[in-house]
Amino acid sequence: MGILEVKGVHKRFGGLQALGNVNLSVKENTVHAIIGPNGAGKSTLLNCLVGKLIPDSGSVMFDGQSVLGRKPHEINQMGISRVFQTPEIFTDLTVIENVMIPCFAKRDGAFRLHGIESVQDEKGIIEQAEQMLADVNMLDKRNMHAGSMSRGDKRRLEMAMCLVQEPKLLLLDEPTAGMARADTNNTIDLLKEIKEKRDITMAIIEHDMHVVFSLAERITVLAQGTPLVEETPENIKGHPKVREAYLGEAQV
Amino acid sequence: MLGLNAKDSRFMLIVVALTLLTPFILNPFPADSALAQFNAGYPALMQRFAIYGLMAIGFNILFGLTGYLSFGHAAFLGVGSYASVWMFKLLSMNVIPALIAATLVSGVFALAIGYVSLRRSGIYFSILTLAFAEMCYRLAYSVLTPITNGETGLQITLSDPRILDGAPTSSSLPTPGFFGLKMNAAHTIDIAGWSFTFSVGYYFCAVIALIGFYLSLRIFRSPFGMMLRAVKSNQQRMNYTGLNSRPYTLAAFVISGMYAGLAGGLLAAMDPLAGAERMQWTASGEVVLMTIVGGVGTLMGPVLGAGFIKYCENIFSKINESVLHSWFSFLPDGVEDVVTWIFARFVGEGWHLTLGVMFMLIVTFLPGGLVEGGKRLAARRKKKSDADAAKHPAE
Structure with a gap:
């Protein structure tokens, strides 16, 4: 099977x-x-x-x-995670935020109203996302606007977003x-x-x-x-x- | 401080200071000078700044973060007003039950309208919300007259039960209050030629608006806020990342609806009557204009936009032909009449023309709204000071 x-x-x-x-x-x-x-x-x-x-x-x-x-x-x-033909990423967000979102999805499920906690206090998630970025050699682009990157980097980021969900x-x-x-x-x-x-x-x-x-x-x-x-x-x-x-x- | 980082705490403190000092800031001209009509530091107007600012802050959580443009937020403003006037009639003239009812009832309305409207996005969503708001308006105007008192508007009367307040002691209508503080109470201080008015109503609205601003700041910085920005950025990716975008947008819609309802409740608390025209589509359009003029998706933008539009509305609509004649009296007679005639189209009843022109200018030259204008000025000043520093390196 x-x-x-x-x-x-x-x-x-x-x-x-x-x-x-x-x-x-x-x-x-x-x-x-x-x-x-x-x-x-x-x-x-x-x-x-x-x-x-x-x-x-x-x-x-x-x-x-x-x-x-x-x-x-x-x-x-x-x-099941999916990589698209043209990279589908959150172009208005920063690279690290792009990777944090799948981490949240994995931890909190499809929806959670965590409206008062601060993103900065989510140390575990940030660490996980940074580790993933390091794995795909993108840690130096951490705070870049995802939409402004080259197509190759967007593809790399999309892979990272999928992989971080294991x-x-x-x-x-x-x-x-x-x-x-x-x-x-x-x-x-x-x-x-x-x-x-x-x-x-x-x-x-x-x-x-x-x-x-x-x-x-x-x-x-x-x-x-x-x-x-x-x-x-x-x-x-x-x-x-x-x-x-x-x-x-x-x-x- | 209060769960904010250093930069946001500083920002919050500045906003608090500006809000509390508003009666001074908006009264830059002496009371008997010719420019006194540009003063905006009187309670009725300052209250509107705070109330519409609050509504725009809430609207921005939906429009600024998720990109869903609702054209029906006036419905929630109206619902909030009706709910709180009913509380004044049935329970007490204390504003607290009225505001709680306004927020909750509009939240329920937002849940129902949002649940249906959010099945579509883009222009279809906008049209659906517009249709719902018009339905609310028409219903309030005609069918629901027993609840809304139709054309006349819902008012308080001496014969209302008001079960918590006890029997009326005087023959005049009671005014809303906050545990003994009357909303219409005001104190005027005269310093030299200036006169500053401090009203309970304004400060009450200001405190509520500040709480609303603080909550929106927390939402902007939260994982939930990040998810809302993700909705705007790429909903497809979001769904394929295991997130259900529907409840996120619905939550944002309900929250912003509750802000609008609270604003409606405050309007009723300042002046206890509610009319159907508050729900008209022009009122929905106004909050959209406020957000765009101020800067979509920025924290401060909607408040600035609300202040800007309410200021124009009140100041330009007050100017009439005789004021214009006195301004242009230095011109030769024939010319004066022509100039006055032209300017008169843009003031008084025609203040919407002025607003239209300014809206076009802002959207064309400052797509990011007033906030972008501020940022550009700051950048230019910084560049200049950097250039100065480069010229005198040894200092």
Whole structure:
């Protein structure tokens, strides 16, 4: 049994079958990549996992509990954190505040009316956030306005915000989309570093084969809403079905 | 001090000092000088500064922190007024039960209106709150006449039960008070040509407004305040961080509604009557203007904005054509008439024109409001003094 078990998931948008009978199992402490050509249903699948979309049928179990019908914040409280395609951070807040908010969410739950306590008195939270910033080499940017940072730093900050919650599963939605090669390599290094430092399960949705083959331990190939194969990276490279999905039948 | 750090404590002390010294600060001109009409240090106006300042402070907790622009806060002001006049009628002329009732009843209203309106954001939220406020206004004006006394407005009468006060002893209407201190009591001190008025009503409002300011300062510095800023910054990230933004926005809405209700209660405590026009949408728009003119999301901005607008309203609406004629009497006859005619459009009844022009100027040149203006001045002065220091390095 994996930590995330997707079974027989279907999702239809009007006449378009976005997902047809998707089965997926993500094992604990592995990096699992989901790849596929444009329109394969990768993002739809991800949105079904985090509560943004509800599948028409099938089940999504995380850590023994169903996520279906739960709101995004409830699913996060179960232990799934998500990194977005374009970094989603609190641009009007400082870097340290950005990291403190997930710490509060982890400690106090989805809502708490702590309106009279002072943020400055929350020594434990501040320490935790600073430790996290040190881990991703951003402590020097502690008091910077998060919106004014470079895109690479925003990505790094978003990762820090997810990691500080110590999620059981980290979902990454094309973490290197639209990045220059140098930035892509930095992100790969960052993810490798994270993987080495802590036991974490990651599911990555990615276009870029370079990223996938540098990180993934298991790869699921999705085409036209259905998984074609699930294999190790070595076995994926020359797999005829994968070539077919990416390049079209004529090329085989 | 009181859970504030050194910088905030200093800030709070300055605000307290300014508030307590307001009767002096707003009376810079001798009573019989030509400029005396620009004095604002009389109780009725100072009370309004404090009351609308309080309302704007509360409004800023919602609009400034979460970015949700409510166009219906006048409803809570009106509800607070009605609730406290009812307390004056039923219980006692003491303002304490009246203010408590005003705050609680408006809190309940805010909970109901906020629960529905906060299902939408942006312009839809604004329109929903506007619609609710107009509904409250129309209801108060017509259907709910038994409770609100419709067009005439709710007033106290000699035949009210007032069960805690006992039977009326005089034939004149009682005035609201705070354990024996009458709200309309005032003491005037004349120093040289100046005359300063100290009224119980103003100081009572000022103390309540200061408590409101202190609470808002605490909220700004709290984890809750940080969450509200997170709502404004990125609600998507917030939800995917395991936080439910709905109760946070609802709490902010209810808190700001209670501030407005308390302000409405104070209005009734200063003058025990409540009319439906207090709930009109123009009144809701006014608090939005105050917050924007002063500086959205800043602590001091809303108070400054409230003072600025109430000052303009009272001072410019008092100026009439004969005052203008006396100002421009040095001009040749024909020219004087023309100049007076032009200026007359902007004063008296037309003071809204002046307000409109100033609002446009502020929003265009100082998007951060009066607070930003102050900051720019301070920065310029600092730059100048730094430049001076650089010129004379050896000193």
